Amino acid sequence: MSKKLTIGMFGFGVVGQGLYDIIKTKKLNLEIKKFVIKNAGKTRSLPAELFSTNPNDILNDPEINTVVELIDDADAAFEITKKALTSGKNVVSANKKMIATHLQELTALQQQHGTSLLYEGAVCGSIPIIRNLEEYYDNELLHSVSGIFNGSSNYILSKIFNENQSYDTALKKAQELGFAETDPTLDVGGYDPKFKLTIVASHAYGLFVNPDQILNLGIDRLDNTDIRYAKEKNLKIKLIPLAKEVSNSEVVLYVLPKFISKDSILFNVENENNGVLVKAAFADEQFFYGKGAGGHPTGSAVLSDITALRYDYRYEYKKHLDAQELRYTTNVDIKVYFRYTDENILENIAFKNISERFYGEDYKYVIGHLNLQEIIDKRELINQPGYFLAEIA
Amino acid sequence: MSKKLTIGMFGFGVVGQGLYDIIKTKKLNLEIKKFVIKNAGKTRSLPAELFSTNPNDILNDPEINTVVELIDDADAAFEITKKALTSGKNVVSANKKMIATHLQELTALQQQHGTSLLYEGAVCGSIPIIRNLEEYYDNELLHSVSGIFNGSSNYILSKIFNENQSYDTALKKAQELGFAETDPTLDVGGYDPKFKLTIVASHAYGLFVNPDQILNLGIDRLDNTDIRYAKEKNLKIKLIPLAKEVSNSEVVLYVLPKFISKDSILFNVENENNGVLVKAAFADEQFFYGKGAGGHPTGSAVLSDITALRYDYRYEYKKHLDAQELRYTTNVDIKVYFRYTDENILENIAFKNISERFYGEDYKYVIGHLNLQEIIDKRELINQPGYFLAEIA
Numbered sequence A, B: 001m002s003k004k005l006t007i008g009m010f011g012f013g014v015v016g017q018g019l020y021d022i023i024k025t026k027k028l029n030l031e032i033k034k035f036v037i038k039n040a041g042k043t044r045s046l047p048a049e050l051f052s053t054n055p056n057d058i059l060n061d062p063e064i065n066t067v068v069e070l071i072d073d074a075d076a077a078f079e080i081t082k083k084a085l086t087s088g089k090n091v092v093s094a095n096k097k098m099i100a101t102h103l104q105e106l107t108a109l110q111q112q113h114g115t116s117l118l119y120e121g122a123v124c125g126s127i128p129i130i131r132n133l134e135e136y137y138d139n140e141l142l143h144s145v146s147g148i149f150n151g152s153s154n155y156i157l158s159k160i161f162n163e164n165q166s167y168d169t170a171l172k173k174a175q176e177l178g179f180a181e182t183d184p185t186l187d188v189g190g191y192d193p194k195f196k197l198t199i200v201a202s203h204a205y206g207l208f209v210n211p212d213q214i215l216n217l218g219i220d221r222l223d224n225t226d227i228r229y230a231k232e233k234n235l236k237i238k239l240i241p242l243a244k245e246v247s248n249s250e251v252v253l254y255v256l257p258k259f260i261s262k263d264s265i266l267f268n269v270e271n272e273n274n275g276v277l278v279k280a281a282f283a284d285e286q287f288f289y290g291k292g293a294g295g296h297p298t299g300s301a302v303l304s305d306i307t308a309l310r311y312d313y314r315y316e317y318k319k320h321l322d323a324q325e326l327r328y329t330t331n332v333d334i335k336v337y338f339r340y341t342d343e344n345i346l347e348n349i350a351f352k353n354i355s356e357r358f359y360g361e362d363y364k365y366v367i368g369h370l371n372l373q374e375i376i377d378k379r380e381l382i383n384q385p386g387y388f389l390a391e392i393a
Helices: A013-024 A074-086 A096-113 A129-136 A152-161 A167-176 A184-188 A191-205 A224-232 A295-309 A372-377 B014-024 B072-084 B096-113 B128-134 B153-164 B168-177 B184-188 B190-204 B226-233 B297-310 B372-377
Strands: A005-010 A030-036 A065-070 A089-091 A142-148 A238-243 A250-260 A273-280 A284-291 A332-340 A351-359 A364-371 A388-391 B005-010 B030-036 B066-069 B092-095 B140-148 B236-245 B250-261 B273-280 B284-291 B333-340 B352-359 B364-371 B388-391
Touching: A005 A295, A013 A030, A013 A295, A065 A074, A074 A089, A074 A096, A074 B273, A089 A295, A096 A191, A129 A191, A129 A273, A129 B128, A142 A191, A152 A167, A152 A184, A152 A224, A152 A238, A152 A273, A152 B184, A167 A184, A184 A191, A191 A238, A191 A250, A224 A238, A224 A332, A284 A295, A284 B030, A332 A372, A364 A372, B005 B297, B014 B030, B014 B297, B066 B072, B066 B297, B072 B092, B072 B096, B092 B297, B096 B190, B128 B190, B140 B190, B153 B168, B153 B184, B153 B226, B153 B236, B153 B273, B153 B372, B168 B184, B184 B190, B190 B236, B190 B250, B226 B333, B250 B333, B284 B297, B333 B372, B364 B372
Parallel strands: A005 A030, A005 A065, A065 A089, A250 A388, B005 B030, B005 B066, B066 B092, B250 B388
Antiparallel strands: A142 A238, A142 A273, A238 A250, A273 A284, A284 B284, A332 A364, A332 A388, A351 A364, B140 B236, B140 B273, B236 B250, B273 B284, B333 B364, B333 B388, B352 B364
16 A cells, blocks of 8 residues: 655754654654754754764665655755655655746656655645645636735734734744744745745646746835725735736736735735635635644645655646646736835836826825736836835726 | 546536536546436437436446436435446545445445545535545544535525525525525535535544434524624624544534634635635644535536546545544533523523523523533424524634
8 A cells, every 4th residue: 555655854944843743643654764954063852863964864875765855945955856856766845946946847857757746835834735736626727826825924914904013013023933934035025925826837837937037026115105005995915926827828927915805815814824716717716724834834734745655646747738838928917006206217117007196295106007027127116115016906 | 647538427407517518628538428317308408319317328338437426316326326336437426415324335335346436526516625635634633624514504694694684585595596405404404514524524534424323403493583692792603514523532523503703714704605624733724715516616526526537546535544543422512502482491401501591582592511412312302493502612
């Protein structure tokens, strides 16, 4: 039935520890033979002979058939994953940046060497979205996949909208609680949800797009005027990644702050929670909600991948095999709210159909349509201090 | 890779038609060879030679390797499913009553004959809960699975709580819209969600329990006094099936109306939508939301099962194989609100820890704890006109 896994694990941080805690409580047919860590000096809760600082103690051990990679450094993680897949070992990873950036090559390596790379823990913690896109929605016509993919910016936005905190206070609190990654820009700048979006897009639409080619604007330019604007209209601002079919052959992908009304199921996703909203032709609106981060939720997703490997599970990337291929496009108009300081900027940004203009003592804004490619081209201009752009329904 | 499926389908109602619509739009490696229907006289949108009234035209056709069973009659569906599984055909069914009632025998038949029976469409329409319990939470310690499993009673409750309609008006409207099953008691009496709960419990906890042994009380005794009580306290009433581990070895199962506060994610599940809430030790709170019924959502789940059969997918019933077996118990105390007419009834029902008593001109109620077995034993007394019981947090 199930095959015995002998595991080598890279990293013993919050997720690794969470995973170890989970495995301890279960009688599963698996053994962790070795942990490779960076810092040999730290005191560990487990016997010293389990630890090593030499990656080859895992990669060259023929007994180890499964590599679990839980380190921060995306480049090092890629080297480990490549070597492992090439030498016949299956890999479980939670490194969203590494996977998003190298997915095409990693898919080819799996095919070439008959190995399997699973990464449910990389996207929205414990929410089984990759597995569901891969297995369950493999024949569904998906209109869009969106949601709240980043727990720390969502936590900050919840504090702002529900507890009237300022952006800075909320950010600080999120960092204290460990909800923010090492560099807050990854989260509040929308990079982290973009990596997850890239992975989702691959399983939803069979697209390989380099994250560098996808627009992300974050919540780091949000200020009290924008918050007041939203509150006056009973809206919240959420940071929303979106993958959407815009024609039979084209898909758009972007991450933008968005004004959300209480009609949306995303309105009530608060704090560090994540939610994934799948709109499909026949299944209609489907929503998956859960803890997006943390040692135990992510550990739970990683464990689910590990145990699936006992049954030789692998992603089939079925959407990539579809005859009718979809292309990534940036040619779509998006309705946005744009708060600005200097009037002259509007001469340099090609707004269409401006529906509102506001001039106040404190701030000015315009509401109108912008082409996605125009936002990408003018990103530096739009994303400077004193300016804030958000999608508006 | 994928195997070609030749399908015989029983029934051509709203789900069958929905399914046919979906298959039409896709290039899948599958063919519907024959529909067996009850009423030969009806005009159909498809060629007449596709239809037959003789079940053997499907069951005895060696070319047909897949039976899709979408009929209402649970007994007839069971006979069809048994014959098909025994003669080497895989089966997809959406008949919750049939599956809930015969699951143990059906599981044995699959094992014995190496065939596969899939039934995602039987539980909460398009929400892939069985697949996720089976595949993704197979090693998770599940504290509980609950939610809103019945679209028509939820629709009625939404009309009552959001639009101030009376129970009777709302029920009528639900029937007009086709959200209610042929017999409304199935829905509003809590039988339909109980069948789904039975199936869920099997995949979550490895339990085979006959639905007859599980308590279900519905919303059919709800009246304006109960609604007023809930509204005064900013609560809603929802019909909630629950499977919950109460000790290391025991699980309770029941369906009861329940007062829900806005802190619960189920508070915002409105109208005909369904939601499944999974509480797990490591993944924490997970929530799945979607359309619970209707031709297309259910058709989408059935299609997903059909296409999974192309890859010889089968439920492994892993929880049933676990060494440490769980038992079904009815020995648990539940905190309830009980509205009554005749004071004497309280002498016949063994309440514990009564925390509130109310005597009014219009109605009387008591809040206290009742043992689940006591509710089962006194079901007739509790569920008579003029009385209403609901769980309270």
